[in-house]
Amino acid sequence: MNNFIFYSPTEFVFGKGTEARTAEMVAKFHGTKVLIVYGGGSAVKSGLLGRIKGLLDEAHIAHVELGGVQPNPTDPKVYEGIELGRREKVDFLLPIGGGSVIDTAKAIACGIPYEGDFWDFFIGKAVPEKALRLGVVLTIPAAGSEGSGNTVITKVDGLRKLSVRTPEVLRPAFAIMNPELTFTLPAWQTACGITDMMAHIMERYFSNTEDVDVPDRMCEGTLKGIVAEALRLVKEPHNYGARANIMWAGTIAHNGTCGVGCEEDWASHFLEHEISAVYDVSHGAGLAVVFPAWLTYMAEHHAKKVAQFANRVWDVPESDDKRAMALEGAARMKAFLHEIGMPTTFKELGIERPDIDLLVRKLHENKGELVGNYVRLDRRATREIYEIANS
Numbered sequence: 017m018n019n020f021i022f023y024s025p026t027e028f029v030f031g032k033g034t035e036a037r038t039a040e041m042v043a044k045f046h047g048t049k050v051l052i053v054y055g056g057g058s059a060v061k062s063g064l065l066g067r068i069k070g071l072l073d074e075a076h077i078a079h080v081e082l083g084g085v086q087p088n089p090t091d092p093k094v095y096e097g098i099e100l101g102r103r104e105k106v107d108f109l110l111p112i113g114g115g116s117v118i119d120t121a122k123a124i125a126c127g128i129p130y131e132g133d134f135w136d137f138f139i140g141k142a143v144p145e146k147a148l149r150l151g152v153v154l155t156i157p158a159a160g161s162e163g164s165g166n167t168v169i170t171k172v173d174g175l176r177k178l179s180v181r182t183p184e185v186l187r188p189a190f191a192i193m194n195p196e197l198t199f200t201l202p203a204w205q206t207a208c209g210i211t212d213m214m215a216h217i218m219e220r221y222f223s224n225t226e227d228v229d230v231p232d233r234m235c236e237g238t239l240k241g242i243v244a245e246a247l248r249l250v251k252e253p254h255n256y257g258a259r260a261n262i263m264w265a266g267t268i269a270h271n272g273t274c275g276v277g278c279e280e281d282w283a284s285h286f287l288e289h290e291i292s293a294v295y296d297v298s299h300g301a302g303l304a305v306v307f308p309a310w311l312t313y314m315a316e317h318h319a320k321k322v323a324q325f326a327n328r329v330w331d332v333p334e335s336d337d338k339r340a341m342a343l344e345g346a347a348r349m350k351a352f353l354h355e356i357g358m359p360t361t362f363k364e365l366g367i368e369r370p371d372i373d374l375l376v377r378k379l380h381e382n383k384g385e386l387v388g389n390y391v392r393l394d395r396r397a398t399r400e401i402y403e404i405a406n407s
């Protein structure tokens with residue numbers, strides 16, 4: 017196991033009715049003027065936004081709002097939020113929604129105190145050193161942004177989807193997580209979220225670091241739990257227990273717990289970010305297409321841990337033929353993804369003729385000549401993975 021620092025100061029307030037504690041939590045972290053950020057309307061329609069504004073009013077906490085954040089959030093909304101936040105002198109960010117809303121709020125939070133262009137953080141020209149405090153009301157378990165130190169934004173000019181990772185600055189102060197708020201999620205969004213959280217665990221799990229049995233078992237156990245609860249949700253979307261397990265799994269999948277001491281991979285995420293940037297598909301659905309293709313490629317090139325994954329997560333029997341075990345693991349994962357309604361090829365994702373030349377070129381321009389760590393992938397390898405996903 018490698019040396020590591022694990023710092024996760026977010027206060028999670030989990031369970032039924034917990035959104036009623038939003039104003040109390042904002043006050044606890046000294047918010048006096050709040051910028052509420054939300055998406056395309058689900059929080060308005062469910063009445064959640066109105067309830068939260070009422071709670072802030074009752075607590076005499078001033079607030080302004082920025083709505084209309086779209087999935088795969090883009091830079092213009094961040095600039096709008098930075099301008100609004102500065103003009104209104106806000107001192108606290110309150111995103112109500114999922115990864116897109118939270119990531120926009122995070123970018124605004126570090127953009128407000130920064131004198132330059134916030135995009136500098138995404139292109140590595142500067143590192144965020146401070147940010148306004150931020151608390152989250154989560155409405156979809158998926159991206160794990162409620163507990164992560166990351167934000168992912170797409171620059172419209174050039175369609176560059178890039179991320180910043182500075183946990184010491186960007187982790188939320190608190191996250192309110194009421195699984196009942198996820199009852200309104202369409203089955204498709206639920207499944208996209210489930211795929212994304214599984215991918216977050218797998219990016220950490222596929223590592224060459226030795227002596228990581230505890231992180232491995234945490235990854236495998238959490239993945240098995242997600243699979244069982246996901247299948248329960250297909251039949252019973254209003255099952256509170258299943259929603260609760262899935263919601264918490266989304267957080268531990270990405271707050272760092274599962275990957276401590278391991279060299280992480282992240283190639284599949286980088287491959288996917290190009291797809292959602294160019295074709296504006298859901299990140300989770302893009303991962304459902306990329307990850308099985310990545311597993312299939314690895315069966316041929318480095319089957320060891322994929323075979324372990326196949327055995328321990330998908331109950332593929334042990335054998336000396338690691339390649340065959342790995343391929344069977346990929347097949348079982350694909351079957352599961354189909355069962356929850358996910359696509360596993362470009363075609364099923366609605367992209368008849370993906371521009372693989374463009375995806376490969378953008379990927380390596382954005383992420384360098386070699387991506388991933390489990391196997392370092394060059395242009396030929398990433399092209400092959402996109403082609404497997406297109407077969």
Ligand code: NZQ
Nearest residue numbers: 055056057058087088114115116155158159161164166200
């Ligand atoms: O916009 P509204 O109307 O709110 O609708 C949203 C949106 O259409 C809807 N939704 C959310 N909660 C709902 C609901 N609909 C009904 N009932 C509810 N309770 O769901 C749709 C998707 O929302 P979004 O926020 O886009 O989903 P998600 O949480 O999957 O976030 C995806 C974004 O996060 C990035 C992705 O790349 C993508 O841009 N990621 C962020 C990460 C991070 N910050 O650590 C890591 C991830 O790997 C990921 O890259």
Ligand code: ZN
Nearest residue numbers: 159212215299
């Ligand atoms: Zn993800």
